Amino acid sequence: MAFVxxxxxxxxxxxxxxxxxxELGETAPHYISFVLPLDDKGGFYRQYTCETVTTEEGSxxxxxxxxxxxGIDSFVLRLGRLELxxxxxxxxxxxxxLPYVGKLGHADFPFLFAxxxxxxxxxxxxxxxxxxxxxxxxxxxxxxxxxxxxxxxx
Amino acid sequence: xxxxxxxxxxxFASAMAGTPASGGTINVTWGRGEFGRGFYTxxxxxxxxRRGQTLYGNNSAVLILTIDDHEYHAMNVQRLTxxxxxxxxxxxxxxxxxxxxxxxxxxxxxxxxxxPRTEQQKFQTAKxxxxxxxxxxxxxxx
Numbered sequence: 001m002a003f004v005x006x007x008x009x010x011x012x013x014x015x016x017x018x019x020x021x022x023e024l025g026e027t028a029p030h031y032i033s034f035v036l037p038l039d040d041k042g043g044f045y046r047q048y049t050c051e052t053v054t055t056e057e058g059s060x061x062x063x064x065x066x067x068x069x070x071g072i073d074s075f076v077l078r079l080g081r082l083e084l085x086x087x088x089x090x091x092x093x094x095x096x097x098l099p100y101v102g103k104l105g106h107a108d109f110p111f112l113f114a115x116x117x118x119x120x121x122x123x124x125x126x127x128x129x130x131x132x133x134x135x136x137x138x139x140x141x142x143x144x145x146x147x148x149x150x151x152x153x154x
Numbered sequence: 155x156x157x158x159x160x161x162x163x164x165x166f167a168s169a170m171a172g173t174p175a176s177g178g179t180i181n182v183t184w185g186r187g188e189f190g191r192g193f194y195t196x197x198x199x200x201x202x203x204r205r206g207q208t209l210y211g212n213n214s215a216v217l218i219l220t221i222d223d224h225e226y227h228a229m230n231v232q233r234l235t236x237x238x239x240x241x242x243x244x245x246x247x248x249x250x251x252x253x254x255x256x257x258x259x260x261x262x263x264x265x266x267x268x269x270p271r272t273e274q275q276k277f278q279t280a281k282x283x284x285x286x287x288x289x290x291x292x293x294x295x296x
Contacts, residue, residue, distance in 0.1 A: 006208050009268070021208040026162070027186060027252075030196050031269040032204050053207055055296070060212050121271055124200035132296075134203040141211030 002108050004050040004067050004137035006032045009115075012101045018113050019102030020140055022147060034086065034116050034137055036075075037108040042097060044069055044114070050077050054133040062139050075116060077135065084123060084135070089115040105145035106138070155223045158195035158275055161206030164215035164295065171217060171293040178287035182277050188243040189234070189262045190255025192278035193286070195219060201272060203296075215295050222290035229282060232257060234264030243267045 007018035008029055018035055021028035039045055050067035053060050067077050073088035097112040118124055128134045141147055160167070172178040182193045196202060199216060206214030234242065246252045260282040266272045277286060285291060 006204055021205065025209070028205065028209060029266075029268065030161075030187060030194055030205060030274055031201055031266045031272065032208055033268065053203075117269070121198060121200070121269070125198050128200045128203050134200050134207070136204055136207055139211070140208055 001047065001049045002037045002045050002111075003106075003143070004048050004116075004135075005035050005037070005106075005108065005113070006137045006140070007035050007100070007113065008032055009095075009098070010101065015099075015101050016095075017099045017101030019100065020104055020144060020147070022140060022144075022150060023102045023104065033089075034118070034135075035113040036116055037111040037113055038097060040111070042112065048075075049138075051136050051139050052079065052133050053136050053139065054131070056132065062136075062142065079127070079133070082123075082127070084127075085119040086116040087119055089117045091115065104140075104147055104150070106143060108138075156221050156226050158197065158219045158221065159199045159202035160193075160195045160217040160219070161202035161204065161209075161214065162217060163206070163210040163213050165213070167206075167215040167217040167295045171295050172287065174289065177289075178291070178293050180277075180283060180286045182279065182283045182286075185276075186253040187276065188239065188246070188252070188267050188274070189264065189276040190242075190246055190251060190278075191253055192256065192262070192276035193283070194274060194276050196266065196272055196274045198269075198272040201266075201269070218294045218296055219286060220292040220294075221285065225285055225290045229260040229285070230258075232259040232262045234262060236265050236267075236270045239264040239267050239270075 048067040075086045077084045100109040170180045187194045202216045256278045260279045262276045
């Protein structure tokens with residue numbers, strides 16, 4: 001199943017698209033976008049995998065959840081009783097569907113991506129402040145190939 | 155009191171937090187971003203945690219700064235609207251000045267250009283650095 005991803009919009013070699021923050025290092029922006037890969041017809045899948053990270057006693061636990069489409073441009077992530085809603089971000093037409101332009105590997109990266117955003121970002125903050133949990137989408141160090149080589153070379 | 159977050163590696167966060175006795179080691183000349191050179195924080199803890207994780211994986215952490223209210227509001231702060239933030243960011247990108255641009259203000263505060271509902275702060279003077287590293291700022295690593 002395709003994943004939700006946390007990527008940043010960038011321009012590499014004259015091409016605008018998405019890359020992983022780790023590819024930019026500390027120069028990465030302070031807002032990382034949530035993006036969804038599209039199917040080969042440019043549409044959304046009915047469902048994605050979305051991971052959360054919970055910090056506990058010095059270690060981190062990654063859990064997978066269903067991220068389900070509701071209607072035309074809305075998605076819901078259910079974490080127990082908590083529902084977090086996301087919508088497709090309104091952007092200029094030429095930026096609606098952009099490719100991954102970085103150098104890491106993932107099964108979703110050959111496809112175009114569309115950006116989504118949380119309807120209530122303060123609820124994601126509360127989840128972290130009170131529950132030590134944040135939404136990552138796809139944990140890059142677990143799922144992206146080439147990332148260890150990239151970080152070792154720094 | 156303002157509570158500000160910075161997502162980075164656990165090693166960087168711990169080093170910057172320092173100890174109450176020795177003070178912190180935040181350096182306002184190292185960072186860069188949408189408002190130019192400086193040390194960046196934001197109000198969104200979730201964003202900061204996610205930034206750290208995407209950069210450092212399980213070695214990430216969030217540096218949380220709780221700053222004395224009076225001292226924070228006594229700083230000389232330039233406040234930007236979304237339009238001002240967008241224009242400044244565009245200008246800095248066009249001139250490749252994101253790692254050099256500063257003003258005489260202690261801090262520049264405005265929305266994240268790509269997530270305007272979240273406020274970011276860029277600290278950029280020696281006075282601001284002294285406040286962030288001193289006893290009137292509580293520095294914790296989460």
